[in-house]
Amino acid sequence: xxxxxxxxxxxLGVFLAMLLxxxxxxxxxxxxxxMLPTPWMVTVAFGEHLNGILSALLITTEEAVLxxxxxxILGVLIxxxxxxxxxxxxxxxxxxxxxxxxxxxxxxxxxxxxxxxGQAAVTLVAFIFCVSSIIANTTQGLISVNDDLVALFLMxxxxxxxxxxxxxxxxxxxxxFVGIRISxxxxxxGAITGELFAGSSxxxxxxxGYSILYAMAQMQTDLLFALVIASTxxxxxxxxxxxxxxxLMLHKWHESAAVSRLES
Amino acid sequence: xSAPGIPEVLLTNVTKRFGPSAAPVLDAIxxxxxxxxxxxxxxxxxxxxxxxxxxxxxxxxxxxGEITVNGxxxxxxRPIVSFVFQDATLLPWRTxxxxxxxxxxxxxxxxxxxxxxxQSLLQLVDLSHVAQHYPRQLSGGMKMRVSIAxxxxxxxxxxxxxxxxxxxxxxxxxxxxxxxxxxxAEQDWTVLFVTHSVAEAIFLSSRVIILAPHPGRIxxxxxxxxxxxxxxxxxxxxxxxxxxNRASRLLREAHRA
Ligand SMILES: Nc1ncnc2c1ncn2[C@@H]1O[C@H](COP(=O)(O)OP(=O)(O)OP(=O)(O)O)[C@@H](O)[C@H]1O
Ligand SMILES: [Mg+2]
Numbered sequence: 204x205x206x207x208x209x210x211x212x213x214x215l216g217v218f219l220a221m222l223l224x225x226x227x228x229x230x231x232x233x234x235x236x237x238m239l240p241t242p243w244m245v246t247v248a249f250g251e252h253l254n255g256i257l258s259a260l261l262i263t264t265e266e267a268v269l270x271x272x273x274x275x276i277l278g279v280l281i282x283x284x285x286x287x288x289x290x291x292x293x294x295x296x297x298x299x300x301x302x303x304x305x306x307x308x309x310x311x312x313x314x315x316x317x318x319x320x321g322q323a324a325v326t327l328v329a330f331i332f333c334v335s336s337i338i339a340n341t342t343q344g345l346i347s348v349n350d351d352l353v354a355l356f357l358m359x360x361x362x363x364x365x366x367x368x369x370x371x372x373x374x375x376x377x378x379x380f381v382g383i384r385i386s387x388x389x390x391x392x393g394a395i396t397g398e399l400f401a402g403s404s405x406x407x408x409x410x411x412g413y414s415i416l417y418a419m420a421q422m423q424t425d426l427l428f429a430l431v432i433a434s435t436x437x438x439x440x441x442x443x444x445x446x447x448x449x450x451l452m453l454h455k456w457h458e459s460a461a462v463s464r465l466e467s
Numbered sequence: 468x469s470a471p472g473i474p475e476v477l478l479t480n481v482t483k484r485f486g487p488s489a490a491p492v493l494d495a496i497x498x499x500x501x502x503x504x505x506x507x508x509x510x511x512x513x514x515x516x517x518x519x520x521x522x523x524x525x526x527x528x529x530x531x532g533e534i535t536v537n538g539x540x541x542x543x544x545r546p547i548v549s550f551v552f553q554d555a556t557l558l559p560w561r562t563x564x565x566x567x568x569x570x571x572x573x574x575x576x577x578x579x580x581x582x583x584x585x586q587s588l589l590q591l592v593d594l595s596h597v598a599q600h601y602p603r604q605l606s607g608g609m610k611m612r613v614s615i616a617x618x619x620x621x622x623x624x625x626x627x628x629x630x631x632x633x634x635x636x637x638x639x640x641x642x643x644x645x646x647x648x649x650x651x652a653e654q655d656w657t658v659l660f661v662t663h664s665v666a667e668a669i670f671l672s673s674r675v676i677i678l679a680p681h682p683g684r685i686x687x688x689x690x691x692x693x694x695x696x697x698x699x700x701x702x703x704x705x706x707x708x709x710x711x712n713r714a715s716r717l718l719r720e721a722h723r724a
Contacts, residue, residue, distance in 0.1 A: 365573055
């Protein structure tokens with residue numbers, strides 16, 4: 204308990220020190236506000252534009268959530284097909300790896316062109332950012348089941364459905380959650396990137412990425428800072444939720460999820 | 468159930484190759500295991516012991532020859548056979564109790580029967596106090612006891628065991644050996660057992676088959692006429708030592724041949 208208090212105080216100290224350095228740099232070099240606003244100016248901008256920031260946050264959250272959820276659903280389905288047939292896996296799996304190495308940002312304009320600007324396109328971009336890591340990790344989990352365990356199931360006349368439901372799927376759950384954890388960050392990045400290109404079909408209705416473009420065009424650096432902070436908070440919230448869900452599902456039986464208990 | 472005289476496990480001239488042009492892993496193995504026997508396969512690493520057990524379980528096809536289990540083909544005989552693997556192979560997401568219940572669940576037995584059988588088996592292997600634990604909370608010896616309880620749940624007539632105690636320390640292994648014989652006195656299954664340990668083979672078995680490698684074939688057969696029941700004292704007898712020495716010598720010869 205005392206340790207935790209010390210930790211919180213320390214973190215707070217580091218945070219305050221960083222604000223001081225920030226403010227100090229502005230004072231020392233006489234940086235104009237349109238280049239770098241003071242922490243206080245950013246706070247004020249946050250308050251002034253609160254409604255706009257919150258609605259932008261909501262829109263981006265919606266896109267990122269839809270993107271990652273559809274990536275999990277479709278990714279697991281594709282992984283099931285890959286796990287079922289080695290032939291299909293050999294043929295198509297390289298493309299999911301390729302998808303991970305393509306700088307997806309470069310493809311984003313194409314998607315916007317095909318789908319048309321708006322939330323649907325942005326959601327699709329978030330989905331594409333997420334889906335390959337879901338497929339890759341889940342496939343790995345589904346096919347890395349111990350041969351002896353499969354033999355055990357066969358010895359007791361298990362049906363293919365039983366092997367899937369009682370062996371392969373639970374075994375792949377920790378792998379799926381690795382994919383979800385990676386995707387949680389990518390979903391937010393994907394949604395904001397999508398908005399940077401597509402924004403919204405209607406002015407004032409866009410998410411964080413669109414608002415960032417808007418603030419930049421208006422040279423409202425203080426608002427830009429506030430939006431960057433809001434994006435960071437959103438990314439953190441996604442990662443935290445993913446990690447929490449993972450802990451919730453796995454901590455009872457899985458080694459990696461149990462480790463944190465050992466260390467604390 | 469079965470006509471008297473039908474052997475529990477019968478191998479006739481069994482040969483196994485992995486792939487048409489590969490050298491045989493097992494060559495012309497003929498072996499009869501009668502009901503109630505405890506037969507152990509002893510042989511150097513790579514001589515095909517695990518392969519032989521998998522053939523008997525119907526988990527891998529034979530190249531030529533014939534195997535019957537209680538008069539049936541290995542695949543048809545699965546309901547009366549259980550397999551115990553070298554690693555405990557428990558499902559980490561299931562509690563001890565649910566792991567023991569797995570086989571019954573897969574075979575679609577009624578829920579209350581499953582629960583009852585599971586309870587009494589946990590008692591039998593002295594694990595009732597950890598019924599709600601997960602495998603990662605157990606020691607190696609406890610995991611192996613869960614694995615054995617799981618195998619016994621379907622009331623098998625034939626038990627195939629592939630180095631079940633190889634990963635355990637010697638003291639735990641000796642204790643598990645005694646426990647296995649105690650269980651067998653209550654449930655009388657026929658056992659085909661695989662081990663590297665000569666002492667374990669002598670202690671447990673009514674008969675020991677010594678295999679020679681490349682290709683795997685039967686080199687010697689030893690009948691173990693030590694008196695039953697066998698206990699910790701059995702290991703201290705001169706007869707036990709003499710058998711261990713003899714089997715070790717035959718094993719070395721088989722290895723050289
Ligand atoms: N699925 C397989 N495909 C090809 N070769 C195999 C396969 N399984 C086993 N073998 C080969 O068959 C031989 C016998 O293997 P096996 O596992 O039966 O030996 P073992 O006697 O059980 O050895 P150990 O004591 O080390 O467990 C080995 O040379 C091995 O390489
Ligand atoms: Mg083996």
